[in-house]
Amino acid sequence: MALLEVKNLGISFGGLRAVDDFNISVEHRQLYGLIGPNGAGKTTVFNLLTGVYKPTRGTFSLDGVVLTGKSPIEISRAGIARTFQNIRLFKNMTVLDNVKTGLHNHQKYTAIEGIFRLPRYFKEEAGMDEQAMDLLHVFGLDEKADHLACNLPYGEQRKLEIARALATDPKLLLLDEPAAGMNPNETAELMETIRFVRDRFGIAILLIEHDMRLVAGICEQLTVLNFGTELAHGEVDEVLKDPKVITAYLGE
Ligand SMILES: Nc1ncnc2c1ncn2[C@@H]1O[C@H](COP(=O)(O)OP(=O)(O)OP(=O)(O)O)[C@@H](O)[C@H]1O
Ligand SMILES: [Mg+2]
Numbered sequence: 001m002a003l004l005e006v007k008n009l010g011i012s013f014g015g016l017r018a019v020d021d022f023n024i025s026v027e028h029r030q031l032y033g034l035i036g037p038n039g040a041g042k043t044t045v046f047n048l049l050t051g052v053y054k055p056t057r058g059t060f061s062l063d064g065v066v067l068t069g070k071s072p073i074e075i076s077r078a079g080i081a082r083t084f085q086n087i088r089l090f091k092n093m094t095v096l097d098n099v100k101t102g103l104h105n106h107q108k109y110t111a112i113e114g115i116f117r118l119p120r121y122f123k124e125e126a127g128m129d130e131q132a133m134d135l136l137h138v139f140g141l142d143e144k145a146d147h148l149a150c151n152l153p154y155g156e157q158r159k160l161e162i163a164r165a166l167a168t169d170p171k172l173l174l175l176d177e178p179a180a181g182m183n184p185n186e187t188a189e190l191m192e193t194i195r196f197v198r199d200r201f202g203i204a205i206l207l208i209e210h211d212m213r214l215v216a217g218i219c220e221q222l223t224v225l226n227f228g229t230e231l232a233h234g235e236v237d238e239v240l241k242d243p244k245v246i247t248a249y250l251g252e
Helices: 042-049 072-078 095-106 111-115 119-138 154-167 184-201 212-218 236-240 243-250
Strands: 004-013 016-026 031-035 057-062 080-082 172-176 204-208 221-226 229-235
Touching: 004 042, 016 031, 016 042, 016 057, 016 204, 016 221, 016 229, 031 042, 031 184, 031 212, 042 080, 042 172, 042 204, 072 080, 080 154, 095 119, 095 154, 119 154, 154 172, 154 184, 184 204, 184 212, 212 236, 221 236, 221 243, 229 236, 229 243, 236 243
Parallel strands: 031 204, 031 221, 080 172, 172 204
Antiparallel strands: 004 016, 004 057, 221 229
């Protein structure tokens, strides 16, 4: 059974069918790419899969659990995490605290225990510091744990956002244009990071990206969206030389 199963998913905004009859199967540990022109509906797919938008049609499930209609918090707990096309960090919080916001998904102490600083609060907070530092270490950010997120260079902010998403302990990670705004060196390093994350955490990754070198370099399967509907899907080499895809998206 595939990890993520999406069937006939769709949403309309007014008269616009932003995503229509969208189907995808992502296997455990797969690196899957979602590509297509601007406005094709890629980010909208992520918003549907994270519960930001409720689909007008269709269903999706993770590991056999139907998640259609669930809230963003329920979906996060079920194991889908994401990063955003425009980086969204808590800019005036430290690097460490940004990662800890992800860990709070699994916090066990109650609000009362937190407010009155009861023993379980301290025990769990200490455990969370340690886990967050471990994650930062993976991304080479542990020495900047007490820096404010806004003071990190762009490439490191992207990494921090991935670390925070991983802190929620996902089975599936959605990355929305992680290489946007990166130079070729940063992009090459990001490719290594994405592969490393898949191997180290054993999770599946669904990646939206316009950088075809990155897509071709790491993805195993691709789906191409155009005007909200699927134009092609399959093995990367096949899809990238499909005349339909070249005409609609890749150009010469
Ligand atoms: N909340 C919304 N209300 C109205 N229209 C929306 C909304 N969200 C997205 N759309 C529209 O849906 C279409 C798909 O947008 P989406 O952001 O998913 O595209 P995209 O493939 O991610 O594009 P890009 O590559 O530029 O990021 C666009 O026409 C967009 O204007
Ligand atoms: Mg987008």
